[in-house]
Amino acid sequence: MTILPYLAAGWIFLAGLYGMVTSRNIIRTIGCLSVAQSATYVLLLAIGYRRGGTAPVFSDASPRSRVVDPVVQALTLTDVVVGATVTALLLALAIQLRKRHGTLDPDALTGLKG
Amino acid sequence: MNDANTLNGYLIAVALVLVTATATAAALTREPVRQAIVLGLLGLELAVLFTALQAPDVALSQLAVGGALTPLLIVLTVRKVRREAAERPDASGDGDPGAGSGPR
Amino acid sequence: MSRTARVGLFLAAAAVFAVVFTLACTGLPHFGAASHPYGTRAVAAALRHRTANVISSVNFDQRAFDTLGEESILFASVLGAVALLRPARDERESSPLPLRVPPSTRLIGAILLPLTLLTGVYIVAHGQLSPGGGFQGGVVLATGLHLAYVAADYRALRRVRPLVVLEVADAVAAGAFALLGLAGLIAGSGYLRNVLPLGTFNQLSSGGLVPVINAAVGLEVGSGLVVLLAGFLDQAVEIDTPPAAQDGDRA
């Protein structure tokens, strides 16, 4: 258990990459991108965890109680928002690309090469 | 206190295994709508993991974004694409792999 | 590259990455370790500013500039995605036919709609005290509004979302954040300085600027997401592309 959560993050990142490499549909590529991104959430929050710590919210806890690292949580929160908005933007591009190109298969998207 | 810690440790371990497995499954799922469903599931499991990691704020956003918003956007995108494919059967299909042009 | 070459290259690279990343992880502090210098400082700073939810303090006070950037990303994506999803010159919008919705669904929707909106407002308002805040509450507000789609139909949704107003609200909320930062500058103490009275710990008005920025973020996220979802829904439901439009690449 000492480094397993970090390794899990690495594995998830690679899994997302693999899905993107083998994808035959841009929508799936975008989905895999968000899988790869969840690796960053897992890594950041795993790093901030403290054994025996509680959530860093003091509304009903003593200010002296042991808490987990709040900074990584703030970072992850930013990351979640960034991820969601980028996904939305990419999906919007995919919709229009499908309209104009008639396909979302990377093998058939041949407008830009050489 | 110690028992609660051990319990939380187990919870983290289980959630971690589930998250890893579901993420792998989501990356391997070819069909976008099915992938959206697996992604939704991944979002829920991540929310559980984050709660166990004492990050309720992140869990709440993950629940909203990963569990609902992202899958919804993917489904809407696929729906638009499907609608077009249905109106123009000549265009190469999306959604189901292999229906597009063959490998080079 | 052929498919085999592509996957082969990736697998080789992934093998290297896996080995080195594992090696790297052995150099990390063990999972659950105690030392978090920045985290400890952030907790102390949050308590000094009487903000019970340390994460809100980090997001909206200590590292508010990050959040300003984050909200700009949200603002830019909504602006960009909605512009990308505009009907092209050769497209027309069609009105979808009204759908028959079973009365039970309609009832559930009618009950859930105000309930969700209330929950959203609550989550936004208590961001500096309990888990949640502008972003989470904003998402709840935006999705809650779309219960109207489930409960009634698309035309009902269009009635309850004044898009023009929401687009302006999104922009104004994003601007409000930047302006709140200027307040500190005008007060003579620096950008994004928490200049408001800090209030009493664990009260709704505690944390100075934190609840105000929180509200701005809530407004931005809520209205921005509704506008964004409207762009996607319009594409999925309303806009028809003429068949000729997609032959552009075959020429």
Add this chain to the structure above:
Amino acid sequence: MTTADLLPLAVAVPLLGAVLLAAAGNRLPRLARDVIVTVAAAAVLADLVALWHGSAHGRVVNWLGGYRPRHGVSVGIVLVGDRTGVAVALLAALLVLAVVCYSWRYFAEPPARHAGTFPALILLFEAGMCGFALTGDLFDAFVFFELMGTVAYALTGYHIEDPRPLQGALTFGVVNSLAAYATLLGIGLLYARTGELGFASIGAALEGHRADALLVTAFVLVLTGLLVKAAVVPFHFWLPDAHSVAPTPVCMLLSGVMVELGVYGVARVYTVVFAGPHGIPHGAFRDTFVGFGVLTALTGAVMCWQQRHLKRMLAFSTIAHVGLFLTGVALLTPQGLAGTALYVAGHAGAKAALFGVTGVLLDRYGSVDEDTLHGRARELPLAGVLFTLGGLALAGLPPFGLGLGKAVAEHAAAADLRWLPAVFVAVSAATGGAVLRAALHVFAGAGTADHHRPGPQATGDAEEPEIREASRRVPAPMLVVPAVLLAGSLAVGVLPAVAHALAGAAASFTDRAGYLSAAADGPAGRTNPVPQAGWTTEGVLLGCLSALLAVACAAGSVWGAKVPWPAGRRAALTVRTASRRVILPLRRLHSGHLGDYVSWLAGGIAVLLLVLLAQV
């Protein structure tokens, strides 16, 4: 208000301008929108000019939210305006202002209901670039990096009626976001080891650890996002796809400054965070990135020469020059940095001008294809002159700023490796030559229109024209702005004060201890001696040589087939055979396939990991 307060304003002002445009854009007449965006861009410029003067005597530091460090560490975000950072932001602001003026008359009529979107996005782009250039915090840099990226994806795909911009924008978005997530993983690893996020505080904390696999992995991951943005081979594939199809004003920004920000990020992150004792050794960094730089420069130059799509040609020439920038920075000497700074400034002016003139062609003829346009632009002599001057500047002709930067960087490079200046000359000649060849074809109608280039290629035909009235006269700003930009590029080379100021900036950039101290509220550091950054005989000669070579390349390609002597024909044949053997496979690698690009990204990370691990 103090000088330090000017730092956040560089982000807040464009942001507020964008908000105003987004909120009121639909209700305002076009003139009012143009006025708002121009005033906002000018205000940012004024802010940064004031900041530049304020930073003359050392770094300007602002702890946002008033969180001054206690015992050397803070809980907030620090903005650090050292002269290099301010200069980079200043360059971005100048270019944004130029682009804003260029687009006054650029779009015939913006789409209804989204009238304010384009200028608002340009201003948000500016906010992202300024934030990235001025921040002293690693995660904050990531946030503004993403802001820059997000806006750029949306702007690239702005023409939804044309399939190619959409594909280019998607490739751009997917590859860059993925790389940004890799960066975030790296930031996570650094946070785990040091528990800090500021550049300076991480750098200081890392000094207490030894260099191991964790350090190398974190370094490579953090750099991935920056290298992708900088389009370093093999992370570069997205760039030609995106830059060749984006709206012309956007291309001017992307090629002129955004790509260069990636190189700036690499230099900043390495020098402040990783260059300390027990960090990544200087030698390892230098050898690795001079290698990657040279590879990038050569690949870009070869691909640039092969293109007939003018914007794609310019995009590949950006890759070639970024390779040289990376090489100059990787030398880690003040002179190398000074040369690169001059080079970047001169390049921004010339490249943006070239894109601007290409925009005129697209406006009039609905095509940016070298073969299709053959001889058709004879009626635009002024545009032809500007395009040719741009090509000569790109080739390093003195006294353009690009030539001065190249000369100074070459001098610094020769001190390290004797053969490096040859790469600089060859790459400048090839990229400049390609532009001159296109100028001869398009504006003079020289040679023949029919060129058989083997292999896969993107043509510049059937582009969606960005303006609807084909018969109108060329709007004045579309030629005036490129002319001004070229004049700016010239000024960088002619005015010794600019060179001296940038050399001073480079000297303080390498002063790591000073940066660390300033960001921890400590005493100001000492100043390094300012490197020599003026014209030398050697520099002038090398500049003239590469310009001459460029002219020879262009002339040989246009008239080479008609050469009467057999030696010339034999040479042409050899070139053709070689090109089929070497260049064809290289062109095939640029497949436009998203899966390929992700694979190359992973491959690049793996190679960097192995190369650096072997040297640590």
